[in-house]
Amino acid sequence: MINYHPDQHLLSLHAKGELPLSMSIAISAHAELCHHCQQQLDQMTIALSEQEFEQQQTVAKQPDDADLSALLSQFMSSTLDNLDIESIQQPQDADNTVTIQGQQYALPRVFRKQINASWQGIGKVSRLRLDTGEPQARASLLHIAANGEIPEHTHKGAELTLLLAGEFSDCYNTYKPGDFMLLDQAHQHSPKTTEGCLCYTIVDAPLYFTKGFSKLLNPIGDLLY
Numbered sequence: 068m069i070n071y072h073p074d075q076h077l078l079s080l081h082a083k084g085e086l087p088l089s090m091s092i093a094i095s096a097h098a099e100l101c102h103h104c105q106q107q108l109d110q111m112t113i114a115l116s117e118q119e120f121e122q123q124q125t126v127a128k129q130p131d132d133a134d135l136s137a138l139l140s141q142f143m144s145s146t147l148d149n150l151d152i153e154s155i156q157q158p159q160d161a162d163n164t165v166t167i168q169g170q171q172y173a174l175p176r177v178f179r180k181q182i183n184a185s186w187q188g189i190g191k192v193s194r195l196r197l198d199t200g201e202p203q204a205r206a207s208l209l210h211i212a213a214n215g216e217i218p219e220h221t222h223k224g225a226e227l228t229l230l231l232a233g234e235f236s237d238c239y240n241t242y243k244p245g246d247f248m249l250l251d252q253a254h255q256h257s258p259k260t261t262e263g264c265l266c267y268t269i270v271d272a273p274l275y276f277t278k279g280f281s282k283l284l285n286p287i288g289d290l291l292y
């Protein structure tokens with residue numbers, strides 16, 4: 068059962084196509100795991116396209132019947148074309164898995180075109196950076212092997228974590244696949260996992276370790292940022 072969801076504002080920005088790629092990936096991946104948010108997105112998309120359609124109708128002069136049927140058939144054929152392209156671009160056996168530390172994970176479809184880097188790791192923590200073309204935000208897949216943890220830290224900007232597989236817990240809660248957590252700089256936490264986990268994360272400023280041995284942990288800080 069998913070307990071943490073993106074809020075209405077984020078969902079509506081996503082439906083309007085106004086989010087940066089890194090955050091858009093997070094919302095799409097969450098919606099693949101969360102029927103409830105997928106339904107809300109579908110409703111928002113329908114409402115937006117109806118709005119758009121009404122606006123266009125009031126601006127454009129009313130087409131006569133012949134124009135309208137031409138328009139409709141044009142629309143139908145372009146819709147069908149799009150469907151064809153979509154099905155060609157999504158072969159059923161598309162490689163949509165990652166293997167890290169001997170574990171194989173199936174990823175949400177949205178990651179299919181994003182995975183072209185390799186894993187880097189220190190100890191039980193491994194990271195695969197995604198190139199979203201954003202100068203500030205850093206989007207990654209983060210894997211923590213069984214019984215691993217991330218030292219207690221805080222961050223300058225916001226940190227998004229979407230749990231894709233496995234479980235982890237921190238001082239606030241225990242999280243399940245699909246949980247979507249947006250933490251700001253007021254939060255301080257040290258996630259731990261017993262069975263191991265795979266997350267999608269976005270960090271927009273370096274992490275600051277709050278316990279004394281930050282010098283020792285700097286390489287992990289670099290890895291996570």
Ligand SMILES: [Zn+2]
Nearest residue numbers: 072073101104
């Ligand atoms: Zn949701």
